[in-house]
Amino acid sequence: MGAVVAERPASPDGRSALSGEKGRCEVDGPRLGGVDDGATLFRRVLGAFPTGVVLITASDEQGPVGLAVSSFTSVSLDPPLVLFCAAHSSDTWLRIRTAGVFAVNVLGEDAAGVCRRFARKDVDRFAGSGYHLGATGAPVLPGVAAHLDCRIEAVHPGGDHAIVVGRVVHLAADEAVLPLVFHGGDYRSLRAV
Ligand SMILES: Cc1cc2nc3c(=O)[nH]c(=O)nc-3n(C[C@H](O)[C@H](O)[C@H](O)COP(=O)(O)O)c2cc1C
Numbered sequence: 001m002g003a004v005v006a007e008r009p010a011s012p013d014g015r016s017a018l019s020g021e022k023g024r025c026e027v028d029g030p031r032l033g034g035v036d037d038g039a040t041l042f043r044r045v046l047g048a049f050p051t052g053v054v055l056i057t058a059s060d061e062q063g064p065v066g067l068a069v070s071s072f073t074s075v076s077l078d079p080p081l082v083l084f085c086a087a088h089s090s091d092t093w094l095r096i097r098t099a100g101v102f103a104v105n106v107l108g109e110d111a112a113g114v115c116r117r118f119a120r121k122d123v124d125r126f127a128g129s130g131y132h133l134g135a136t137g138a139p140v141l142p143g144v145a146a147h148l149d150c151r152i153e154a155v156h157p158g159g160d161h162a163i164v165v166g167r168v169v170h171l172a173a174d175e176a177v178l179p180l181v182f183h184g185g186d187y188r189s190l191r192a193v
Pocket residue numbers: 053067068069070071072085086087089090091092093115116118119120121182
C-alpha cells in the first residue's frame with residue numbers, strides 16, 4: 001500500500017492511470033500531498049460521490065455575485081442550518097462573506113450551461129439568466145428546483161476552504177423541476193431506478 005495503483009497502469013509508477021482512461025485508483029491519505037498528481041486523484045475519487053449543484057449568490061453595491069458549488073448540504077433542522085465550502089482563493093466568496101447573506105439556488109437538470117458559466121472568471125455569470133431578489137436581498141434565478149435564503153451563521157476553518165454555515169430564513173421548492181447531478185466530473189440528470 002502507499003503507492004498509486006490502477007487496474008491498467010500504463011507506466012511503471014502507475015501515475016499515468018490518474019489522467020488516462022477510467023480505472024481503479026488508490027493511495028494512502030497521508031501521502032496524498034506528496035503524490036505529484038494528488039489533487040487529480042483526490043478529485044477523481046471524490047467524483048465517485050454524486051452531488052447536486054447549487055449556485056451560491058449574494059448582492060452588494062457592485063451588483064449580483066455567485067459561484068457554482070457542489071459542497072452544499074444540510075446541517076441542522078432546529079435551528080435550520082445548511083453549509084457549503086468556499087475556497088479561500090475565491091474572490092466571489094469574499095464578496096458573499098462581506099454581504100453576510102446568501103441564497104442557495106438548487107439547479108435544475110437543464111442548467112448545466114448555467115452551472116459552467118458560474119464557475120468561469122471571464123464572463124458575466126448572470127448574463128441572460130434573469131433573477132429576482134429573495135428574502136435576504138440575494139439573487140434567486142428562475143427555474144430552480146429549490147432555493148434557500150440564508151444569513152451567515154458561522155465560518156469554520158477547513159484546510160484550503162472555509163466551511164460556511166448558513167441559517168435558513170426562507171425556503172421554497174418546485175418539485176416539478178428535477179435537479180442537476182454532478183458525478184465523475186460530468187453533469188447528469190436523475191433517473192428513477
Ligand atoms: C460542479 C462544480 C462544483 C464546484 N464546487 C465548488 C465548491 O464547492 N466550493 C468552491 O469554492 N468552488 C467550487 N467550484 C468552483 C467555483 O464555481 C468557481 O470556479 C470559483 O469560485 C471561481 O473563482 P472566483 O470565485 O474567484 O470567481 C465548483 C465548480 C464546479 C463547476
